Amino acid sequence: MTALGAIRCVWLRHFDVYRKSLTYGIVTTFAEPLLYLFSFGFGLGSMIGTVKLSGVELTYRQFIFAGIAGQTLLFQAFFEAAYGSFVRMYYQRIFQAIAVTAITLSEVLWAEIIWDASKATFSASVVMMIGIVMGDFSRRGAILALPLCFAGATLFAALGLLVAAKSRTIEEISYPQYLLVFPMFLFCGVFFPLTMLPVYLQWLAWALPLTSIVSLMRTLTLGTPLQPQVFIVIIVWLAILVPWSRQAMSRRLIK
Amino acid sequence: MVASEPPLIVRNLRKEYRVPGGQPLRAVDGISFEIQKGECFGLLGPNGAGKSTSMNCITGFYPATAGEIRLMGYDVFREPRKARQWLGVCSQEDTLDSDFTVFDQMIRYGTYFGRKPEMVKPRAQALLDRFGLSEKSADLVESLSGGMRRRLQVARALIADPEVLVLDEPTTGMDPEVRRVLWDIVGECRERNLAILLSTHYMEEAQRLCDRVAILHRGKILDCAPPQQLISRQIGEEMIEEEIRPGVRWKRPSNLEDVYLKLTGKRLENESER
Numbered sequence: 388m389t390a391l392g393a394i395r396c397v398w399l400r401h402f403d404v405y406r407k408s409l410t411y412g413i414v415t416t417f418a419e420p421l422l423y424l425f426s427f428g429f430g431l432g433s434m435i436g437t438v439k440l441s442g443v444e445l446t447y448r449q450f451i452f453a454g455i456a457g458q459t460l461l462f463q464a465f466f467e468a469a470y471g472s473f474v475r476m477y478y479q480r481i482f483q484a485i486a487v488t489a490i491t492l493s494e495v496l497w498a499e500i501i502w503d504a505s506k507a508t509f510s511a512s513v514v515m516m517i518g519i520v521m522g523d524f525s526r527r528g529a530i531l532a533l534p535l536c537f538a539g540a541t542l543f544a545a546l547g548l549l550v551a552a553k554s555r556t557i558e559e560i561s562y563p564q565y566l567l568v569f570p571m572f573l574f575c576g577v578f579f580p581l582t583m584l585p586v587y588l589q590w591l592a593w594a595l596p597l598t599s600i601v602s603l604m605r606t607l608t609l610g611t612p613l614q615p616q617v618f619i620v621i622i623v624w625l626a627i628l629v630p631w632s633r634q635a636m637s638r639r640l641i642k
Numbered sequence: 643m644v645a646s647e648p649p650l651i652v653r654n655l656r657k658e659y660r661v662p663g664g665q666p667l668r669a670v671d672g673i674s675f676e677i678q679k680g681e682c683f684g685l686l687g688p689n690g691a692g693k694s695t696s697m698n699c700i701t702g703f704y705p706a707t708a709g710e711i712r713l714m715g716y717d718v719f720r721e722p723r724k725a726r727q728w729l730g731v732c733s734q735e736d737t738l739d740s741d742f743t744v745f746d747q748m749i750r751y752g753t754y755f756g757r758k759p760e761m762v763k764p765r766a767q768a769l770l771d772r773f774g775l776s777e778k779s780a781d782l783v784e785s786l787s788g789g790m791r792r793r794l795q796v797a798r799a800l801i802a803d804p805e806v807l808v809l810d811e812p813t814t815g816m817d818p819e820v821r822r823v824l825w826d827i828v829g830e831c832r833e834r835n836l837a838i839l840l841s842t843h844y845m846e847e848a849q850r851l852c853d854r855v856a857i858l859h860r861g862k863i864l865d866c867a868p869p870q871q872l873i874s875r876q877i878g879e880e881m882i883e884e885e886i887r888p889g890v891r892w893k894r895p896s897n898l899e900d901v902y903l904k905l906t907g908k909r910l911e912n913e914s915e916r
Contacts, residue, residue, distance in 0.1 A: 388723065388756035396753050403750075404741045484737035487701040488754035488802075489723045641704055642659050642695075 393490040397498030398505070400481075405506065416510045420459040424517065427451045427578065440580050440605065441612045452518040453608055454577035456511045456532075457539065457601035463507035464540040465568055468547025469560045472499050472636075476551060482640060492640065496548070496633045503544035508536045518608065528608040535607065538621060539600040545628035552635035571597040596624040647715050649728070649806045649837035650677040650700070655709035657695050657861075669695040671861035672709070677806070682828060682838040684852030686845070686902065692861040693841040694734060697810045700839065701731050714805055727755060730799035734810040736791055738783045744770065744794060745779040748801050755802035762801055769797040773827070789820035796827060807831055809840045813847060825851060845899040855898065857905055864905045869898055876901040 388396070405412045432447040440450065475481040482499075486492035515532065518524035550563045574588065575581075575597035581589050592598045599617035606613045655673050658666035670692045677683045685693050698704040700711055702718035702725065711718040716725035739747055745766060752762035770776045773793045778786060786794065796812060809828070813821040828851050831838055842848055848855050849869045856866040865872060873879075877896040885891050 392756070393723075396756075399753075400739075400750060407741075479740055480735055480737040481739055483703070483733065483735070484739065484751075485754055487703050487726065487729070487731045487733070488751070489727050489756060490754050491722050492703070642698075 388489055390494055393494040394498045394501065397485060397490060397495055398502050400485075401498070401502040402505075416463065416506065417513055419462065420455055420510065420514045421517075423455050423458065424452065424514065427455070438580060443609070443611045445605075445609055445611075446523070448521070449518075449523040449609055450580075450605075451578065452514065452521070452523050453605045454601050456514045456518070456536070456608075457575075457597055457604050458572055458577050459511040459514050460507050460536055460539045460600065461543050461568065461571060461597055463510045464503050464543035465547040465550075465564075467506055468500070468503040468544040469550045469554075469564070470547075470557065471503065472548050473551040473554060473557055473560065475499070476636070476640065477557070482636075486640075492637060493633070496636055500541060500544045500548060500629065500632070503547060504537055504540035507540035507543065508533070511536045511540070515608065524608040525610070528610070532604055532607040535600065535603055538625065539596070542596055542600075542621065542625050542628055545625070545632040547632075549628060549632035549635050552632060552639045571595050576601050593620070596620060647712070648676040648678050649714055650839065651710070651712040652676070652696075652700060653710040653712075655696065655699055655711065656707045657692075657699055657704065658707045666707075669861055670699065673856070673858070673861070673863050674709075675856055675863070675866060677837040677839060679805075679837055680832055680835040681853045682832050682840060682851050684848040684855040685839065685841040685858050686843065686848045686855050686898070687841075687858035688843060688906070691858045693843075693858055694810055695861075696858070697733075697808060697839070697841055701729065701808055702726060727802070728805040730802070730804035730807045732792075732796045732799045732807075732809045732812055734814065736795065738791055738795060738798070740783050743780050743782055744775055744786070747783065747794070748798055751798045752801045757802055765803070766801060769800055773797040774823070789816055789823075792816060792820065793823065793827075796824065800831070805836060807836050807838045809838065811841055811843070813842065813844065821847070845897060845902060849898045857902055859906045865901070872901050873898060876904055 428448045428451050432451060435447040438445050438447055438450045482492065482495050485495050512533065515524055515529040519526050519529055550560055554560050574584070574592050575595055576592065581592050581598065584592065593616065599620040602614050603617045605611045653674050655670055657670040658668050661667050673696060675683065685696060687693050695704065699706045700718070702722045705719060713725035714728040718725040739750065742750055748766035748769065749759045749762055752766070753759065767776070770779060773796070775790060775794055775797065778790065783791065783794070792812065796809065799807060813824050816824070825847070828838060828840065840851060853868060854866060855869050855872060857864045865876065867875070873896050877900045880896065881893040882896045882900060883891055883893050
């Protein structure tokens with residue numbers, strides 16, 4: 388068995404659990420983005436009409452679809468990683484069971500992040516597919532956005548794993564959920580252009596990873612101008628969160 | 643592996659825990675032993691003696707502060723995959739995967755050793771038969787009783803045909819019947835030439851199952867020998883007379899418990915004198 392084989396093996400464990408309860412999986416993975424899409428895209432969208440973003444005129448439905456694709460990455464990856472891995476680590480002790488076989492804890496944690504990220508990417512790609520079917524997204528742009536989705540999902544999965552590692556009880560996951568994840572959801576340009584905010588809040592929003600992910604998503608799928616800083620923000624967050632989350636979880640388990 | 647090397651070697655194992663803002667806590671303080679094929683080796687000690695810490699280092703889960711652990715000729719810290727290919731572990735905590743049925747659990751665990759599901763199916767079935775769990779094959783773990791769960795955990799440890807079996811307090815909290823079943827199974831594993839490391843705080847269990855016993859106290863091995871030899875050299879062969887209730891005295895043969903109390907009790911006296 389190689390390291391990749393070991394990671395695949397643990398990834399398959401998570402995938403099999405997901406596949407076994409497919410109805411649950413479908414409802415939890417797709418219901419939420421679809422609800423937002425219909426409520427904001429069709430409901431609010433018909434009221435607002437168009438949005439001007441860096442000189443590009445978009446229908447509100449186009450604007451919100453790209454935002455919801457980003458938000459889906461955030462929610463699906465963060466919640467699967469935070470709550471899912473907390474349960475797997477704390478209640479089921481799956482990490483501990485696997486890390487004494489031919490698979491190491493390091494590989495178990497890679498599999499965890501990659502699984503959470505895969506699930507979120509899968510979910511976001513369905514949102515983009517709906518965008519294509521509705522005629523709001525360019526097909527080529529949506530395909531180009533897939534690597535971005537995976538990078539973004541990995542970032543939020545690492546954030547979730549870090550939260551799971553640092554939370555003493557499952558209730559404590561609520562703190563970062565309300566103080567970081569929900570503010571990102573509301574203030575990172577998913578629902579309205581950032582220029583509507585006071586300047587200091589714009590700066591704050593640009594420091595958070597979701598803003599860059601949503602911005603790049605709109606560049607790829609809708610052709611809005613590229614903001615070069617998005618790459619720096621995404622890479623820096625990835626470079627911090629992935630090693631930090633893995634180290635924090637190792638430290639929690641290995642005394 | 644080196645042809646003559648015993649399946650498990652522990653050399654000068656030391657383990658210190660980080661204590662935030664304080665001195666590191668020394669849980670295991672330089673223990674050494676080897677386990678041969680077909681030998682059951684017992685680590686006997688009270689809670690906090692360092693049994694579980696030692697077990698966690700031996701399985702390569704916790705890094706050792708110092709010392710060496712070799713499993714089937716491989717260093718468990720440097721080459722964990724190669725070393726643990728030969729290892730079966732039943733930890734003290736329940737680590738069964740509640741998302742899978744009893745049978746799928748076995749198969750799934752086999753894949754963690756690189757075994758293809760089709761290859762381990764017959765072995766999984768045979769193990770479940772032997773452990774009296776075949777009727778529960780299709781059930782989820784949560785429907786199992788505590789005794790069944792523990793049996794399943796031992797069965798699962800055997801799925802990849804290990805050469806070394808580590809059992810961390812396998813019978814703690816089990817009723818006498820389950821305990822007896824597990825004892826039989828340990829006996830069978832020994833006959834099939836597995837090297838077994840068993841930790842326990844039950845004297846009777848150690849005396850019955852183990853070819854050699856190490857008495858662990860505050861991270862150190864106080865004495866290590868076959869149970870009978872430990873008894874005769876520490877206590878002697880004579881009968882022990884004790885008062886079991888006020889005014890009621892009886893005589894019984896000395897046992898491991900006496901050795902244990904003598905060794906650890908003496909220790910406590912020495913410390914209180916200081």
